[in-house]
Amino acid sequence: MYAIATILILVAIAVGLVRAFRGPTLFDRVMAGNMIGTLTVLLVAVLGFMNGRPEFLDIALVYVLISFISTIAVLRVYVSRHDHADTD
Amino acid sequence: MLDILLDILSWILLLGGALFLLTGAIGVLRFPDFYSRLHAVSVCDTLGAGMVLLGLMLQGGLTLVTVKLMLIFYFMVFSGPTAVHALAEAAQVSGLDPVEDDREDG
Amino acid sequence: MQHLVDIVLLGLLMITGFAIVRMRSLLAVTMLTSIYSLFSALLFVVLDAVDVALTEAAIGAGISTILLLATVALTTEYEKVPSHRSLLPLLVVTLTGAALIYGTLDMPHYGDPNAPVHRHVAPDYIEDTPEEIGVPNVVTSVLASYRGYDTLGEVTVIFTAGVGVLALLGVHLRKRTEQPSDYHKLVVLRVIAKLFFPLILLFALYVLFHGDYGPGGGFQAGVIFATGFVLYALTHGLGNAERVIPPALLGILAAAGVLLYSAVGIEGMLLGGKFLEYNVLADDPVSGQHLGILLIETGVGITVAAVILIIYFGFVSRRPGGADAQDPS
Numbered sequence: 001m002y003a004i005a006t007i008l009i010l011v012a013i014a015v016g017l018v019r020a021f022r023g024p025t026l027f028d029r030v031m032a033g034n035m036i037g038t039l040t041v042l043l044v045a046v047l048g049f050m051n052g053r054p055e056f057l058d059i060a061l062v063y064v065l066i067s068f069i070s071t072i073a074v075l076r077v078y079v080s081r082h083d084h085a086d087t088d
Numbered sequence: 089m090l091d092i093l094l095d096i097l098s099w100i101l102l103l104g105g106a107l108f109l110l111t112g113a114i115g116v117l118r119f120p121d122f123y124s125r126l127h128a129v130s131v132c133d134t135l136g137a138g139m140v141l142l143g144l145m146l147q148g149g150l151t152l153v154t155v156k157l158m159l160i161f162y163f164m165v166f167s168g169p170t171a172v173h174a175l176a177e178a179a180q181v182s183g184l185d186p187v188e189d190d191r192e193d194g
Numbered sequence: 195m196q197h198l199v200d201i202v203l204l205g206l207l208m209i210t211g212f213a214i215v216r217m218r219s220l221l222a223v224t225m226l227t228s229i230y231s232l233f234s235a236l237l238f239v240v241l242d243a244v245d246v247a248l249t250e251a252a253i254g255a256g257i258s259t260i261l262l263l264a265t266v267a268l269t270t271e272y273e274k275v276p277s278h279r280s281l282l283p284l285l286v287v288t289l290t291g292a293a294l295i296y297g298t299l300d301m302p303h304y305g306d307p308n309a310p311v312h313r314h315v316a317p318d319y320i321e322d323t324p325e326e327i328g329v330p331n332v333v334t335s336v337l338a339s340y341r342g343y344d345t346l347g348e349v350t351v352i353f354t355a356g357v358g359v360l361a362l363l364g365v366h367l368r369k370r371t372e373q374p375s376d377y378h379k380l381v382v383l384r385v386i387a388k389l390f391f392p393l394i395l396l397f398a399l400y401v402l403f404h405g406d407y408g409p410g411g412g413f414q415a416g417v418i419f420a421t422g423f424v425l426y427a428l429t430h431g432l433g434n435a436e437r438v439i440p441p442a443l444l445g446i447l448a449a450a451g452v453l454l455y456s457a458v459g460i461e462g463m464l465l466g467g468k469f470l471e472y473n474v475l476a477d478d479p480v481s482g483q484h485l486g487i488l489l490i491e492t493g494v495g496i497t498v499a500a501v502i503l504i505i506y507f508g509f510v511s512r513r514p515g516g517a518d519a520q521d522p523s
Binding site for chain 2: 060
Binding site for chain 1: 195198199202206209210213219221222224225226228229232233235236239240242244247248251252255256259260263264266267271383390394397401404408409410414418421424425428429
């Protein structure tokens with residue numbers, strides 16, 4: 001059962017990766033990256049249960065925070081650049 | 089008896105959640121423009137992730153593992169929509185317009 | 195199943211690598227680099243290297259991405275298209291790659307128990323850790339106790355990097371004019387950041403003090419700690435973040451971490467042991483080891499967090515000057 005969930009999530013990651021490559025806008029890529037982050041968190045959790053070592057969840061917790069903060073960081077950089085471009 | 093019921097319930101949640109994750113990913117790939125794709129991402133972030141985590145919680149029982157899963161759930165429930173909100177706002181600021189349906193109906 | 199996951203992840207890694215090479219938008223490349231780190235961390239999870247996975251997640255996917263973004267913010271948004279194709283680099287890369295692949299032919303098989311790496315000192319560490327150190331996580335016992343010198347060296351390298359950035363960018367010396375900020379517009383982000391900030395710091399402390407038992411330790415905790423402040427700086431503005439944790443204090447903290455580490459070593463000498471010998475720190479050797487590991491992990495955490503924040507503040511406080519203007523059309 002865990003195996004089926006793992007395969008489904010891996011396929012979802014691959015599909016999301018296609019969107020990250022295709023773009024077309026930066027936001028599409030960031031969105032796909034954010035989604036892949038979420039999927040990775042869940043994959044780590046499921047893998048931890050599958051291998052009988054649920055203490056892997058610490059890593060999943062770090063991922064949640066990291067993927068959120070990097071998404072925000074990309075957007076802040078983008079917005080601040082383009083605000084500058086407007087005011088200059 | 090209760091154990092078996094919980095087991096079955098957790099499997100249903102786990103597989104259902106994984107299916108929703110896949111659905112969301114396919115939506116991200118297939119939807120026509122950025123703003124509609126955001127909807128598909130939300131399916132992943134909330135329904136899919138929530139169901140998978142709930143299923144795992146039922147497997148974990150009353151342990152530290154479940155507490156950590158709840159923490160992950162807590163972070164996801166807040167971070168997912170916030171990230172999507174920030175994305176939509178940044179896209180709007182950048183002047184990206186939603187694609188409107190240009191088919192002429194009758 | 196295990197092999198399937200391995201192969202799929204390696205395939206995803208390869209595809210992502212090619213995509214990074216092909217792409218021109220630097221922000222998108224940064225995003226993909228972060229995804230690449232996520233995949234390699236996943237691979238570490240599958241290989242059961244939990245501590246490495248945690249490090250890769252916190253440093254590779256987290257801090258590197260943020261520092262790369264801070265750098266991209268100072269340069270242009272698109273990579274320049276090279277004007278000519280040169281065959282020489284391709285030749286060099288191909289030859290190096292071929293040599294490396296040839297080298298792997300001599301390597302022991304994956305998971306071979308007779309590989310040299312499993313026969314030298316690793317069995318001693320694994321067998322002796324329960325009696326000598328008494329911590330469940332062997333990785334922590336190797337890093338913090340058996341190889342305490344190496345870790346001290348690493349912390350010193352990180353400290354030196356922080357000093358270097360301070361010397362080059364001079365965070366606290368320059369008087370900065372406050373940017374016209376749009377931070378008041380970020381209501382949602384600010385509320386969520388306030389919700390997350392204490393939990394991130396709490397989680398960092400958990401990783402620090404739980405490193406004896408599970409994955410984690412000083413390095414990862416320091417990085418997570420710094421990430422919390424980066425989130426604060428992103429949503430509340432650099433000025434506010436610097437009011438919370440002044441750059442001058444960061445310099446002192448970076449030095450204090452290294453100092454704490456070496457002080458533990460010297461304390462061991464004063465109590466009649468060798469440098470960094472923890473056995474003499476308490477009445478019985480095992481609790482001495484516990485105390486020593488906890489103290490040096492704390493030192494590592496303080497230094498790592500302070501240096502990462504020094505680097506981040508140093509980069510972000512340099513706003514893009516005129517170098518920004520040449521966007522390709």
